[in-house]
Amino acid sequence: MSNKTLYLASPYGFSEHWRLKLLPEFINKLECMGANVWEPFARNSNIDFSTPGWANKVACSNLDDLRRSDGLFAIVNGTPPDEGVMVELGVAIALGKPTFLFRDDFRKCTDSEEYPLNLMIFLGIPYDSWNDYYYRSTAEIESKEKAIYKWLSS
DSSP: OOEEEEEEEOSSSSHHHHHHHHHHHHHHHHHHOOOEEEOOHTTTSSSSSTTTEEEEEEHHHHHHHHHHHEEEEEEEOBBBHHHHHHHHHHHHHHHHOOOOOOOOOOBBSOOSSOOOOOOGGTSOGGGGGGGGGGESHHHTTOOTSHHHHHHHHO
């Protein structure tokens, strides 16, 4: 299997419930598929949030991890999706990293008839196969027909 590092961009670390109940399912699925998952909330747990400059330390740490990762898996639920996740996604796209999107939120968040989210979110995904990089359920993550399985297996 793969030794590829996957940066997991999500807002789920801000809520204790989400961090304990939702994040582990994504991490476990991706790790079982062979990814080395970098989850920013866990990776920044050593930063003292009571000291001045903590926010810049977190941002710089996340940027460094994005640069060193092989790809990005972004949870893009919400209308609009979390702004931090959108910045991380933009950085990954600018760096030319493979990007994979997860959204099981049924609400539309777009002006486009073609995409379920803002069209710019899809810049890092091949136009003709964007559905292969877009996941609508956690069960789809492990599908051998989808892009992340193929990417991790290559």
